[in-house]
Amino acid sequence: MKKITKKVIWFTGLSGSGKSTLANSLISQLRKQKFSCILLDGDEVRSGLCADLAFSESDRIENIRRIAEMASLMIKQSDFVVVATISPNxxxxxxxxxxxxxxxxxxxxxxxxxxxxxxxxxxxxxxKAFEGKIKNFTGIGARFSPPKKYHLIIDTNQSKIKDSLSQILKMLNVD
Incomplete structure (x- = not known):
């Protein structure tokens, strides 16, 4: 097995951008290579640990804080922690x-x-957001600001899952 440096891979992007799809594909590929890895999917975390939070600014801050704290704990026991969350700014x-x-x-x-x-x-x-059933939904009622700095940028409309995954594995030096 290659010697690797532990990493938290944090996917950001709008809802529907492909975060969960790529995160799950990455986890699968890393496990095939016998790396220990954990996935924290924002939707799943929101339905459990963060079910008490809505989409206000203070709730968004608390949601990301909880996810980051979990990732920080989990990376101590794993090679990779993969996080898929909008994290809009x-x-x-x-x-x-x-x-x-x-x-x-x-x-x-x-x-x-x-x-x-x-x-x-x-x-x-x-x-639901267009119908007014979800308030402050990112991209409609709340703004998404693209990151100024990132390790990798992928437009999943232009890049197939296999190609995107290949870019990520290369970035992680596990290709």
């Missing part, structure tokens, strides 16, 4: 980076266009 992403520590934190920005994300709406979230 640099303040939140930098907060996560500080909790995890910069040397472990690797940001991957999925720059998939808004209209593509809306068209993919497999969970019906954009539809």
């Amino acid at each position: 640099d303040f939140l992403r930098n907060k996560a980076k500080k909790i995890i520590t910069g040397k472990l934190f690797n940001l991957i920005y999925l720059s998939t266009p808004f209209d593509v994300c809306v068209a993919r709406d497999t969970k019906g979230l954009y539809k």
